[in-house]
Structures are given as C-alpha cells and as structure tokens.
Amino acid sequence: MKSKSFKQTFEGTQRPPLTTYPNSDLNHIEFAELIQNVESLSWIVSVHQEISQSNATAHLHSHSYYELICGLNNDVEYLVGADRYQQQKGDLIWIEPGISHKPILPKSLEESYHWDVLRFSPEFVEALIEIAPDWYKGEQQNYKLIRTAGTRWRFLPALLRSTAEEFEKKEFGWDLIVMGNALTILAHLRRAVIDETAKIQKVEKPELLDMALGYIEENLVGKITLSGIAQNFYVSESTISHLFQQKLGISFYRYVMQRRLNTAENLILKGKSMEWISEQVGFTDYSSFYRAFKKEYGMSPSQYRRLQGKPKVMDLKV
Incomplete structure (x- = not known):
C-alpha cells in the first residue's frame, strides 16, 4: 500500500482539540482571535516552556494529543495517571493522549519549576507511523520516564530547549528546524526505549x-x-x-x-x-x-x- 505524502496526510484534517481547564480564563478566550496569526505548524507540533510556582497553578488534566515533558529542575514528583515518578533535571516524560497528569510541587517553593514541553498532534504521530512503522510499538506505551543524565541521550534536553527557542522566536526557517528537531528527538526517544542500557525509571515505591x-x-x-x-x-x-x-x-x-x-x-x-x-x-x-x-x-x-x-x-x- 502506497503511503500518503506528509501534505496529503494533513490536508482536510482538523486541528487537535484545546483541552479546557477548570476555572481558567483560557475557557473564555475568543478562539477566532486566538487562531489568527498562528502558523499551521502550531497544531502539528508545538513546543514551549511551562513554569509553575505552586500546586495551585498545576491542575490535574489530560490532552487529546501526545506530550514529551523535559524537567529543568531536580527532585520534582510527577503524577502520570495513578503512577508517581521522581523527576530529575533532564528526565523525559512521555504522556499518551487521554492520560491525566500533573506535577506534585512542594508546599513551600524556594524557586519556580520549569519544564520544556513538546507536543504532537495525533495526525502527526499517525503520519510518522505510516512512514516508519517500527517507531511506535506496544512498549512505547509502557514507559513514562527516561533519565538522560549519564547516558548517550544526555543531549536531548538541550536539543529540546533550542527547539523551544526556535518556536518562540520564529526567525526565518524556524518551522523547518522545529519539525526536523522534533523528528530527531522522537527517533532517539525510540532508540532509548529499545536500548537495554537506557535508564528507564520505574514508578516510585508505593506509598x-x-x-x-x-x-x-x-x-x-x-x-x-x-x-x-x-x-x-x-x-x-x-x-x-x-x-x-x-x-x-x-x-x-x-x-x-x-x-x-x-x-x-x-x-x-x-x-x-x-x-x-x-x-x-x-x-x-x-x-x-x-x-x-x-x-x-x-x-x-x-x-x-x-x-x-x-x-x-x-x-x-x-
């Protein structure tokens, strides 16, 4: 069966839904104004830095798309579904669509907590699977956190950070760089999953x-x-x-x-x-x-x- 081209895959598809948040001003934004001046790439791949200063700003939520979250602080607990992980600086957390998640922050914060977040629409992932069927296997869903420090993938957090900067600045050629970096990150993420030496972190000891x-x-x-x-x-x-x-x-x-x-x-x-x-x-x-x-x-x-x-x-x- 002949695979669709990248352009054919996305023609006629809808952009992924916007997750609505409890008691958030985001619910009342005029979406026509929000969409105006936003490049089409923003609904295929999106990347930015998120900052939380308390649990009050870190709502439990889920999305209709895929997320890769890179922690920029040490010793942060992160809840994914009913599983709790200890996230260190540079750790990558993969979140499937529909899975609830939130950071668990200390009651008293001495500093803000930062994450770089890379998002992929379901259409993007489906197109990627058509091109490279071996990229997404069953075990992809069974891991949630990969520790990059001290591994051959320790460069990924820096690559994700530079991708976020490209997305924010939107200088000439930014869209090509963002798409290329996103594919590079996903390819290395898959290698980390199948590599027996990868530091795939287990759920914290049950409490x-x-x-x-x-x-x-x-x-x-x-x-x-x-x-x-x-x-x-x-x-x-x-x-x-x-x-x-x-x-x-x-x-x-x-x-x-x-x-x-x-x-x-x-x-x-x-x-x-x-x-x-x-x-x-x-x-x-x-x-x-x-x-x-x-x-x-x-x-x-x-x-x-x-x-x-x-x-x-x-x-x-x-």
Whole structure:
C-alpha cells in the first residue's frame, strides 16, 4: 500500500482539540482571535516552556494529543495517571493522549519549576507511523520516564530547549528546524526505549498516596467516599484528607471530581452518549453530571463537544 505524502496526510484534517481547564480564563478566550496569526505548524507540533510556582497553578488534566515533558529542575514528583515518578533535571516524560497528569510541587517553593514541553498532534504521530512503522510499538506505551543524565541521550534536553527557542522566536526557517528537531528527538526517544542500557525509571515505591490514587482509578465508575477509602486502607479519614491536601494541594473530593471529569472529557471526544458517559464516571444521573461539568468548565457537555470540533491550536498547559 502506497503511503500518503506528509501534505496529503494533513490536508482536510482538523486541528487537535484545546483541552479546557477548570476555572481558567483560557475557557473564555475568543478562539477566532486566538487562531489568527498562528502558523499551521502550531497544531502539528508545538513546543514551549511551562513554569509553575505552586500546586495551585498545576491542575490535574489530560490532552487529546501526545506530550514529551523535559524537567529543568531536580527532585520534582510527577503524577502520570495513578503512577508517581521522581523527576530529575533532564528526565523525559512521555504522556499518551487521554492520560491525566500533573506535577506534585512542594508546599513551600524556594524557586519556580520549569519544564520544556513538546507536543504532537495525533495526525502527526499517525503520519510518522505510516512512514516508519517500527517507531511506535506496544512498549512505547509502557514507559513514562527516561533519565538522560549519564547516558548517550544526555543531549536531548538541550536539543529540546533550542527547539523551544526556535518556536518562540520564529526567525526565518524556524518551522523547518522545529519539525526536523522534533523528528530527531522522537527517533532517539525510540532508540532509548529499545536500548537495554537506557535508564528507564520505574514508578516510585508505593506509598499510601499511590494506593489511594490506584483505588480511585479502579472505582471511578462507582461511589467513592472518604470513609470508604479510609476503611479500605485501615487509616483515619483525616489521614487521607491531610495526605491529598499536603501532597496534591487539593482536597480528596476535589481530586476525585477532577479525575471523573478528565475521564468524561476523553469519552466526550470519542463521541459516546452523554448519558452513558455520566454512568461511566460515577454519576448517579445525567443531571448531576451536567451540573458538575458546567460548574467545572463553564459550559455544558454538549457545548464542550461542539467546541472541540472547531479548529483551534494546542493549549499551553503541562
């Protein structure tokens, strides 16, 4: 079968949806104004630097596209799904579409935390797989963090940083450089995955927080209560409540609600019925789901689905 050209692959495709964030001014931006003067490459490959100064600015969220996140600080915990990782400077985190994630920052910060973030639309990845089928294999989804320090891939963070600078400055030929660097980074990332000497980091040793997060993931479709999870792990309700507030910067019930609605977002984009979605994320009826979704995102689930069908650029949240 003859492969499509790069141009043919993207002709007629929609730009990836913009992830909507709880209580964010981004929800109220006029998208026509946002899209104006934005080059077409911005929805295929996007790269920028993200800065967080507290857990309050680091929301749990997910996207409809792929992300590669490079940490520029040492000793930062990062939550990917229900898995918690210890991220060091230069570590690369790969995040699949629909996977919730957020940095877990110390309660008191002595410095800002920085990440370089490279994003790829699903269409870009599909085109890449057509050209190089061996690039994306099953094990690609089974790893999340690669440590580059002390390895042959220690140059990747610097390459990602220079790519971000090209994307920001947009000098002559920037689009070719960004696309070329993105392909180079992805090729080396694949080499790192299949290389037995690569420092692919494992999930942190399970603690009470990890077990609680896993419990929530396994029970999203059902009723989740503070008393129920406390009884399950033989601890007090105050222990669980304090743990979420201290580590994640939000309440236990707030986290549960964010996970339910993150999952709902992804199901909405897949075209599932709203009533079915509300059941799958643990709501007893659609009206309760409707109210919770509108309160969180400032629009109804149906409005969200229509909005996501419009062309727009990728958002700038880690």
